[in-house]
Amino acid sequence: MLKTRIIPCLDVKDGRVVKGINFLNLIDAGDPVEQANYYSNNGADEICFLDISASIENRSTMVDIVKKTSEKVFIPLTVGGGIKSLKNIRELLKAGADKISINTAGIINEKLIYDSAQQFGSQCIVAAVDAKKQNNSWTVFSHGGTKDTGINALNWIEKLQKLGAGEILLTSMDKDGTKTGFDLELLKKATNILDIPLIASGGVGNLKHFRDGVAIGGANALLAASVFHFAELSILEVKEYLRKENIEVRL
Numbered sequence: 211m212l213k214t215r216i217i218p219c220l221d222v223k224d225g226r227v228v229k230g231i232n233f234l235n236l237i238d239a240g241d242p243v244e245q246a247n248y249y250s251n252n253g254a255d256e257i258c259f260l261d262i263s264a265s266i267e268n269r270s271t272m273v274d275i276v277k278k279t280s281e282k283v284f285i286p287l288t289v290g291g292g293i294k295s296l297k298n299i300r301e302l303l304k305a306g307a308d309k310i311s312i313n314t315a316g317i318i319n320e321k322l323i324y325d326s327a328q329q330f331g332s333q334c335i336v337a338a339v340d341a342k343k344q345n346n347s348w349t350v351f352s353h354g355g356t357k358d359t360g361i362n363a364l365n366w367i368e369k370l371q372k373l374g375a376g377e378i379l380l381t382s383m384d385k386d387g388t389k390t391g392f393d394l395e396l397l398k399k400a401t402n403i404l405d406i407p408l409i410a411s412g413g414v415g416n417l418k419h420f421r422d423g424v425a426i427g428g429a430n431a432l433l434a435a436s437v438f439h440f441a442e443l444s445i446l447e448v449k450e451y452l453r454k455e456n457i458e459v460r461l
Contacts, residue, residue: 212230212407212422212430212458213422213458213459213460214258214429214430214431214432214452214457214458214459215255215341215409215430215431215432216248216253216255216420216431216432216434216445216449216459217254217255217256217257217258217288217409217432218245218254218257218258218434218435218436218438218445219258219259219260219411219429219433219434219435220242220245220246220257220258220259220260220435221260221435222259222272222275222291223261223414224295224348225242225272225275226240226241226242227240227245227439228426229249229438231452236337240439242259242275242279243275243278243279243282245439246259246277246282246283247283249283249438249445250282250283250284250285252444252445252446253444253445253446253449253461254285254445255285255286255431256285256287256288256431256440257279257283257285257286257287257372258288258290258311258379258409258433259275259276259279259287259288259289259290259307260289260290260291260311260338261289261290261291261292261396263359271272271416273301273302273305276289276302276305276306276307277305277306277308280305280306280307280344281306281336284311286308287306287307287308287309288307288309288310288311288336288379289307289309289310289311290310290311290312290313290338290422291303291311293303293310293311293312293313293315293322294315294322294442295315295322295352296322296325296326296329297329297340299329301442303330303334308327308334309333309334309335309336309376309377310330310334310335311337311338311379311406312326312335312336312337312338312375313338313339313340313352314352314353314354316337316370316373317352317359317361317366318352319351320369320373323335323337323370323373323374323375325356326374327373327375327376328374329358330440331376332374332375332376333376334376335375335376335377336375336376336378336379336409337367337370337375337377337379338378338379338381339363339366339367339370339378339380339381340352340354340381340383341363341380341381341382341383342355342357342382342383342384343382343384343393343396344357344368345437347362347363347364348362348363348364348396348407349361349362349363350362350363350366350381352410355383355386361389363380363396363400364399364403365401367380367400367403367404371403371405371406375406376388376406376407377406377407377408377409377430377431378400378404378406378407378408378409379409379411379433380396380397380400380408380409380411381411381412382396382411382412382413383412384412385412385413386411386412386413387412387413387435387436388413388415389413389414389415389419389436389437390413390415390417391413391414391415391418391419391422392410392412392413392414392419392422392423392427392429393412393413394422394423394426394427396417396418397410397426397427397428397429398426398427398428401427401428401429402428407430407431407432408428408429408430408431409429409430409433409443410427410429410431410432410433411433411434412431414432414434415437416435416437416443417443417447417448417451420432420434420451420452421447421451421452421455421457424452424457424461425455425457432448446461449461
């Protein structure tokens with residue numbers, strides 16, 4: 211049985227870590243390199259680094275910040291935002307990223323998911339999905355959650371797996387930043403479809419939410435931002451709690 215991973219997420223805009231609610235009203239949460247270094251030294255299993263405005267602003271991810279972060283971080287680093295080509299991916303891997311998260315570009319060009327998995331290995335490709343509930347189903351949004359694609363999220367997740375993605379990073383836009391818990395209904399439906407690992411994102415506010423993400427939602431990894439950035443919970447606290455709840459974690 212694989213151990214549940216705890217992953218702090220650093221959403222970066224204009225060179226700073228930011229956090230909002232439902233992808234809106236962003237507030238400053240610190241320097242990305244310092245934050246990543248802190249988490250690396252304090253129990254994080256991985257770091258997820260997302261340049262959240264890169265797709266909207268039509269530019270590629272800030273390679274220099276990735277480079278500086280990778281020099282200080284000695285746990286797996288996933289990087290996403292503005293990935294459009296195999297060249298982008300190669301640059302980020304050279305800069306020190308271990309995995310690449312692809313969202314908008316994969317929606318625009320499905321072949322990018324397939325080609326990148328073939329070229330760099332499925333274990334290197336994380337397909338990110340931002341989903342919002344609409345009329346009793348979930349729809350995929352692109353460009354940092356600003357564009358409704360009309361694509362059914364569960365169908366898309368299944369397709370991403372077939373295209374060769376090694377993991378799915380599933381964010382509930384409805385739950386993002388609300389601290390009301392993961393969208394467990396969405397997680398359950400997604401994990402029933404998938405044979406590859408699922409990273410749950412959006413909504414963590416307390417320790418029980420982390421437990422529910424695994425015990426009810428079936429997630430393989432749990433991603434959180436504001437509860438860690440604003441020191442409401444520590445990663446060690448979360449892991450000790452999960453261990454008591456009989457969920458295997460790396461301590």
